[in-house]
Structures are given as structure tokens and as C-alpha cells.
Amino acid sequence: MSDKGFTELRLDGVSRSFGSANALKDLRLNIKGQEFVALLGPSGCGKSTALNCLAGLLPLSGGSIWIDEKRIDGLAPEARGFGMVFQNYALFPHMSVRANIGFGLKMRRVSKVDTKRRVDEALRLVQLTEHASKFPAQLSGGQQQRVAIARAVVLEPPVVLMDEPLSNLDAKLRIEMRMEIRRLHQTFGLTTVYVTHDQEEALSLADRLVVLRDGEVQQIGAPEEVYAQPANGYVASFMGYRNMLTLDVVSADGSGIVVEGTGIRLSGTNRDGLTAGQAVTAIRPEDFVIGDVTANSVEVTVEIVEYHGRELSVSARLPSGEPVYFRTDKRLAPGDTAKISVPAERVLVFAP
Incomplete structure (x- = not known):
């Protein structure tokens, strides 16, 4: 049950408009066979529109979609043969787990012997063999999600499309199912396009990230590249650089720059x-340290302290009154003053 049918899935200038509103603009993306690509961004950024265009659920307003040298954007959804995992799983409540998984094979008139073999294999791989005769209402959220994944991959599709499949699960189950999805992706040798608004989810799952904003690509890259070297301030803010401080440029020399504001001066x-x-x-909260450790230091007034187990998440104010966020294992309380500092290489400075 592996995807060996193509070398590359190509989106060539894919666009989609709703009236005068452009939901997706000139998306150009090459996805290699067996690659895991995550489309990442907030609600309304165009990621689900891109997935629905890929699936054939929305016609294109411009551009084309290709699998190797075959153009597919004119094909009906069922003719593309893609597997799809929806946010709400979309299981048939009156059908058993086995019947749900085998439904697509039945519609394609696959023989009973081959259907049984493929469904048995899918059940084994998603670890639901002992639940085959149960109905969706008798399963947990995580088990229902595994049924939805098995139903998609049992068809041996060239591509599996997943639209925020973990958003309905609790935090503990989301972490477990992230590992499960990655395991299944590797076991089946799938090509997966995954939509999410959760940057931690995307970082942990994907081979490459595509960050979208207002229907336009902001950055495409490996998780470690997008995390450590965001292309612009928008990507930085979305990838965890919670401190986005507006400061004035004092001097610049090649890649180095000095910026300052009321009571703060930073090199970056x-x-x-x-x-x-x-x-x-842009500075990540975890990159600040307590104390005058580097030349990049500033005194702040603590406002809110949240306990996060091994560390505290602190919201404070700069001398200018602007908020700043940092993490520490040192005990602090509202009203305390503290000096925090950050290494210059962890300070990224962008155009406003």
C-alpha cells in the first residue's frame, strides 16, 4: 500500500477568486513523491482553498495542476483518485469500522477478496483490528481519526490531502496523533499535503512548510529554515517570535544593525x-535570559506570571510601556523589576 505512481505534483500559478476577492494568488509549488508538505497560516489565509483546488472541490480561476506530465485540474475529484481526511472525519455512523474503510473500494468495484486483504492491512497499520466491527459512536476521537486516515489510504492514492484533522482533539491526543500520522506517512510511503494553523504541528510533521498570508506565499522551506530564518516579519510573528518591537534604526553595517527606543538599545x-x-x-520569548548577560539588555516591569511546569511564562512592560514576553525558571511576581537580555544573533530586524 504505497504511493509509487509519480515523481512530482506541481501547482503552476494556481489562483482562486470568489467574486472580486482573491482567496489564492499565483501559488507555485512542486511536491515530490512521498514528501510531506504542510500549508500553514491563520484562518482565511488560503490554505484550505489551496487544498480544495488540489482535490478538485473548487475549480481554478487561473493556473494549472500537474502530476508529472499529466494535467489534472480539469479532472473531476473522483477521477484524480486522491485520498482526503476531513476535519470532522465524515465517517458513516451506520457503518462499522470495516465497512467505513472499505466503502471507497466497494464504490470502485474492487473484488471482495482484494477488498478484504487491503482493509485488513489498513486496520493492522492503524492498530484498529480488534475494533473492526464497532461503529464510529463507539470509538474515541483518536480512533475515529485513524479510521478516516485508513479509509483514505486503503485506496492506494497518489496523494493524501488532510484538512486540519487534529483540530477537534484534546491536547494530549493531538500529540499522540501527530506521531501516528507521521508513522503512517512513512509506512505507506505517502505523498501528503496537510493543512494546519498550528505551527508546532507543522514543524513536527512536515518535510517542508508553505506559509500563506492573504492567499499569497510568504515562505517555502524546511521546518528548521522557516523556524530559524523567517523570510519577513509576518512569518516571524507566526513562527513564535512573539516579541515584535517597533524601534528606530541607529546604525547598520552589512548584516549587523543597531536599533533603539525608549529605554532599550539592541544589536541584531x-x-x-x-x-x-x-x-x-523580532525576538522569541525563550531567547531572553534573566540578568545582564549580554550587551542587549533592558529593564522590565513584570505584569503577569503563568506557571508552565518547569518554567514561568512572563508578560512584562518595557520602559516605553510596550509589552514584552519571556520565559524563565526563576521565581518572579507581578510588580517585580527584572533585567533581561538576549544574544544579538537571536534578534532579527525586518522592515516594518
């Missing part, structure tokens, strides 16, 4: 070739 990396004017300075 000049990501947009700025030489003057205002800049947005």
Missing part, C-alpha cells in the same frame, strides 16, 4: 537591508 541581524527609519525587531 539586518534581514531587510535597512539603513534608517523604523524597523520591526
